[in-house]
Amino acid sequence: MAGGEAKSQLRLEPRAESVSLARKHVRNALIGVEREDLAEAAELVTSELVTNALVHAGTPIELTLFVRAESVRAEIVDGSPHMPVPREYAATAGTGRGLIMVEELADGWGVALAEVGRPGKMVWFEIGTSDLPAQSVEAGEGGRSESQPDVVPVRLLHVPLILHAAWQQHVEALLREHMLATLEDDSADLAVQTHAEASDALALLAEHLPYPGLLDEPEDMLAVAGDPSAASADVTVPVPTASVAHFAALDAVMDRAVDAAERRVFLTPPTQPELQAFRHWLCAQVLSQSRGAAPVPWSAAELESWTARPVSWDASGVANASKSLIAVDDTNTILAVSESAVSLLGYDDAAELVGRRLLAIIPTRYRQAHLAGFTLHLYAGRRPILDRTMTVPVLLKDGTERVVDLTVRVHTLPDERKVFTARMEPSV
Secondary structure (H helix, E strand, C coil): HHEEEEEEEEEECCCHHHHHHHHHHHHHHHHHHHCCCHHHHHHHHHHHHHHHHHCCCCCCEEEEEECCCEEEEEEECCCCCCCCCCCCCCCCCCCCCCCHHHHHHCEEEEEEEEEEEEEEEEEEEEEEECCCCCEEECCCCCCCCCCEEEEEEEEEEEEEEHHHHHHHHHHHHHHHEEEHCCCCCCCHHHHHHHHHHHHHHHHHHHHHCCCCCCCCCHHHHHHHCCCCHHHHCCCCCCCCHHHHHHHHHHHHHHHHHHHHHHHCCCCCCCCCCCHHHHHHHHHHHHHHHHHHCCCCCCCCCCCCCCCCCCCCCCCCHHHHCCCEEEEECCEEEEEEHHHHHHHCCCCHHHHCCCCCCCHCCHEEEEEEEHHHHHHHHHHCCCHHHCEEEEEEEEEECCEEEEEEEEEEEEEEECCCCCCEEEEEEECC
């Protein structure tokens, strides 16, 4: 090793095979200097960081490797300005764990802007040196050209922050599954580029929309959901002009991914229609305001016209129950209501509720929290309100509210569809 350090470089194109090429390069470099003991960890971390660059940047990637007697350092440069940060996702989530693995395997890692005159960032890691900081985000170092990109200041009014947090997790999982499903066909390179464009749009939103936290205790969830300042906000997102078209790409690829999920082609469950409406609104606001249109606030109107996917389930047990029971499927559609529950909710007949969405009996201020929790249960198994009794308000037919003690159970059907039954008792 000349000078005690061996340096090697590899340029990778934004193609699916780049991850395996990077892993092979790292292994061969370490074997060549008899440091195979570092190879497995270095390969895994390199794989994660090159994959992130591939799917989130979609630009050429430069991998530089420095092998010393006691350690290895890798630097991965891509053309995206978005800094990678560990996600606050549930342990059961289908995505968001990559940087956690990096933190566990590397003795230190960090990120900085690319050198002066170059767009993008450099992510580095070292293995074999234990006195490094676990993480170092050097956003202000490295230097970028003083000229900043032209931006469109997009005003997003009444953004439902809790809904956005759940939507981000779900859409990332759907996008990743969509990309993996298209890597083996003739349009693999296009799939990588499309995913990178969609990821750029997602990252811009994540960087500028406040994260409200997705709490596990029902009482805390209700408190946050009921606090207007925590549940929604007016935010201005500076969207670079080069990124405006990426919101159209996000909307289009998500339409395809949602269709595949609806047809059960994907493992990720279908998206609730309100989340689809939220995504259409977000993307439309960026595109229309880039053309000079005025901002239009988010509106969470009930989607009465949405057609639910039918579920094969015998609803008679709930419909004929003596207790106040209501059943919904995994599309949030009401399947059955007992006579006692019909009376408790102020309706005259179960037919007034069956076929409608459960949001019909949820006070407006709690609807986004319900949709977020429902989505995260289906997608990640999150279940803070299941199998426990909690006191909540329900919305009656006449628009007033009534406080009930609610206990929710979930039933998984043979075809993996889900039905939720809730028992309601007037709270004393």
